[in-house]
Amino acid sequence: MDHTYDDQNIFAKILRGEIPNATVLETEHSLAFNDISPQAPAHVLVIPKGPYVCFDHFAAAASDAEIADFTRAVGEVCRLAGVAADGYRLIANAGRDGVQDVPHLHVHVLGGRRLGRMLSPVS
Ligand code: AMP
Numbered sequence: 001m002d003h004t005y006d007d008q009n010i011f012a013k014i015l016r017g018e019i020p021n022a023t024v025l026e027t028e029h030s031l032a033f034n035d036i037s038p039q040a041p042a043h044v045l046v047i048p049k050g051p052y053v054c055f056d057h058f059a060a061a062a063s064d065a066e067i068a069d070f071t072r073a074v075g076e077v078c079r080l081a082g083v084a085a086d087g088y089r090l091i092a093n094a095g096r097d098g099v100q101d102v103p104h105l106h107v108h109v110l111g112g113r114r115l116g117r118m119l120s121p122v123s
Helices: 010-015 055-061 064-080
Strands: 023-026 030-034 042-048 088-091 107-111
Touching: 010 030, 010 042, 023 064, 030 064, 042 064, 055 064, 064 107
Parallel strands: none
Antiparallel strands: 023 030, 030 042, 042 107, 088 107
């Protein structure tokens, strides 16, 4: 997959402060904000501040400090969103088959109701 970063993507604009967001958490290397079109009572997106397209790009190219910060931010968001006790789902869509709309790594934190099975079985 091409990891060329498009700095005109909407999350890059959020990081530059060009469009607003409903911030849940900001750390040195990460930002979390409410999804604009929530698919569950709690739906928060966690993004690294660095220019990473998707998870495998981030895992290969980010510094240990960025990876630690991002991982801890996701965990903290689970607590801040109130889903840590009853459970939640993390989703990181990537590329064509993952149906990724915004080409800047983001982890969806979803919860607040029973979410159902993840995918349909392969028949
Ligand atoms: P994905 O399909 O995994 O790339 O998810 C992109 C997500 O970004 C969707 O859930 C959108 O609702 C969300 N989204 C798009 N624009 C914004 C925005 N300006 N603020 C917050 N969430 C957004």
